[in-house]
Amino acid sequence: MKKLKILALLSLTVSVLVSCFPKASQVIRSLPVESKEQILSQYSSEEIAEGKVLYTNHCGTCHDLKEPESxxxxxWNRIVKRMIPRAKLNDRDGQLVRAYVIVNAKSS
Ligand code: HEC
Structure with missing residues (x-):
């Protein structure tokens, strides 16, 4: 009986921990490849500006900041899927950084 209680407590703790820290990368990874136009129709200029701040603060810690125009x-669609988890950004912040770099990307 005691064992069962401990087991129940343990699984509860694990599920609470998991729900508090969802994998930030999952949402980002599932996003489709989007063009500048698609991003602009989904994010406001305030959100893009916030993305720039987040980008400046979080993406230059391991290497120099890469120019969005580069x-x-x-x-970028491909790269951010690897870098957002590295920068430990949450889903929302990750999406704003992603929006910022894509909007300012060089035209292909
Ligand atoms: C924890 C360290 C770390 C953080 C934080 C980080 N990067 Fe990186 N980044 C790397 C490493 C290591 C490489 C080189 C190896 C590779 O490409 O995976 C790299 C490579 C890159 C490249 C070149 C990759 C290519 O294929 O051309 C770009 C662009 C880049 N990072 C952008 C970003 C952006 C944007 C952010 C913020 C969301 C970011 N990085 C945050 C470690 C980091």
């Missing part, structure tokens, strides 16, 4: 929207 890559195409398609390339």
């Amino acid at each position: 890559r195409t929207a398609e390339q």
Whole structure:
């Protein structure tokens, strides 16, 4: 009986922990490849500006900040899926950074 209680408590703790820290990468990974136009229709200019701040603060810690213009929207779509989890951004912040770099990407 005691064992069962401990087991129940343990599984409860695990499920609480998991729900508090959802994998930030999952949402980002499932996003489709989007063009500048698609991003602009989904995010306000305030959100894009916030994305720039987040980008500046979080994406230059391991390497120099990469210029958004250095890559195409398609390339950024691919790269952010790897970098957002590295920068430990949550889903919302990750999406804003993603929106910022794609909007300012070089045209392919
Ligand atoms: C924890 C360290 C770390 C953080 C934080 C980080 N990066 Fe990186 N980044 C790397 C490493 C290591 C590489 C080189 C290896 C690779 O490409 O995976 C890299 C490579 C890159 C490249 C070149 C990849 C290519 O294929 O051209 C870009 C662009 C980039 N990062 C953008 C970002 C952006 C945007 C952010 C913020 C969301 C970010 N990085 C945050 C570690 C980091």
